[in-house]
Amino acid sequence: MRWTGRCPSLASMDVRALALLPVQVAADVATRATLAGLDAVLASRVATAAVDRIIASALAGHVVDQLLAGDALERVLASAETASVPQRVIDSHLIDEAVDRLLQSEDLWLLVDEIARSPAVTEAIGTQSISFADQIADVVRDRSRTADARLEHLARRVLRRRPAAADPQPG
Amino acid sequence: MAIAVHPAARRVHADRSPPPAAPLPGHAGFVTRTIAFSIDAALIDLAALTVAAIAALFFSIMPVSHDVETVAVAAGGVALVLWAIAYFVVFWTTTGQTPGSRAMRIRVIRADGSALRPRHALARLVGMVLGLPLFVGYLPILVNDTRRGLHDAMAGTVVVESPPDPVEGTR
Numbered sequence: 001m002r003w004t005g006r007c008p009s010l011a012s013m014d015v016r017a018l019a020l021l022p023v024q025v026a027a028d029v030a031t032r033a034t035l036a037g038l039d040a041v042l043a044s045r046v047a048t049a050a051v052d053r054i055i056a057s058a059l060a061g062h063v064v065d066q067l068l069a070g071d072a073l074e075r076v077l078a079s080a081e082t083a084s085v086p087q088r089v090i091d092s093h094l095i096d097e098a099v100d101r102l103l104q105s106e107d108l109w110l111l112v113d114e115i116a117r118s119p120a121v122t123e124a125i126g127t128q129s130i131s132f133a134d135q136i137a138d139v140v141r142d143r144s145r146t147a148d149a150r151l152e153h154l155a156r157r158v159l160r161r162r163p164a165a166a167d168p169q170p171g
Numbered sequence: 172m173a174i175a176v177h178p179a180a181r182r183v184h185a186d187r188s189p190p191p192a193a194p195l196p197g198h199a200g201f202v203t204r205t206i207a208f209s210i211d212a213a214l215i216d217l218a219a220l221t222v223a224a225i226a227a228l229f230f231s232i233m234p235v236s237h238d239v240e241t242v243a244v245a246a247g248g249v250a251l252v253l254w255a256i257a258y259f260v261v262f263w264t265t266t267g268q269t270p271g272s273r274a275m276r277i278r279v280i281r282a283d284g285s286a287l288r289p290r291h292a293l294a295r296l297v298g299m300v301l302g303l304p305l306f307v308g309y310l311p312i313l314v315n316d317t318r319r320g321l322h323d324a325m326a327g328t329v330v331v332e333s334p335p336d337p338v339e340g341t342r
């Protein structure tokens with residue numbers, strides 16, 4: 001490289017880059033080696049056993065308890081991002097596709113048929129129908145008793161007869 | 172002079188005393204009985220119409236002479252009257268309740284509380300027909316303390332409230 005003397009800053013920058021190059025290479029090599037080592041550790045039986053033990057220990061439960069007891073969960077749930085997740089899921093085609101696939105499934109309709117024919121459902125429908133008819137009949141009976149009393153009261157007034165004896169008059 | 176009465180004799184005397192009067196059931200009024208009769212009339216007409224439709228279908232498939240058709244119509248009229256008589260007589264003499272009466276929870280009984288016999292039922296039916304002009308036979312129901320019409324007086328009957336059966340009540 002030929003030194004011209006016209007741009008000293010550019011020359012100093014090139015020198016600095018050249019000086020740092022071995023450091024960067026060394027850092028890159030170190031990073032790769034570390035990640036490779038981490039992969040090896042995570043793939044080992046020791047890591048699996050360690051995770052199993054951590055989950056089986058009281059520590060996992062304690063961590064979950066702390067998350068539920070603290071306000072971290074509330075903060076996550078109250079965040080605007082979390083609130084927009086359901087809307088984004090609904091807006092996506094995921095729901096439509098899932099529903100379409102579900103409706104095309106023959107197993108679903110078999111399940112619906114089984115549920116509709118089940119004794120519990122048919123009995124519930126029958127009971128509901130009977131109770132509905134009973135309610136209508138009760139209303140008709142009550143109103144007819146009231147109409148009986150009113151009609152008789154009117155007839156006795158027209159004919160100037162004494163009021164009816166103490167005949168039980170519902171309503 | 173005081174007469175000593177043996178305790179056993181006093182007990183026998185006490186047993187012969189009349190039992191306490193049971194509360195009389197309420198008597199059914201004009202509107203309630205009219206609704207019950209309307210239900211019965213609808214059932215009678217429904218059955219008659221069904222038979223008439225079958226007969227009309229039969230005669231449309233197998234054409235007959237005009238005289239036979241006239242006789243068939245007359246026979247159908249007689250059958251309708253007999254069917255209506257049988258309907259009321261059978262229900263009144265067996266359970267005291269026609270389907271309409273059952274729906275309105277009323278019952279026809281003799282004034283002494285016994286069940287109707289066929290002659291009582293027939294007399295009541297005749298009374299119902301005789302009382303039809305201007306509803307003269309039915310107006311006494313409005314002003315009579317026991318709500319009896321002409322047909323009830325002729326047959327010695329009353330129409331009383333009938334509480335639901337225990338099985339029905341538990342539904």
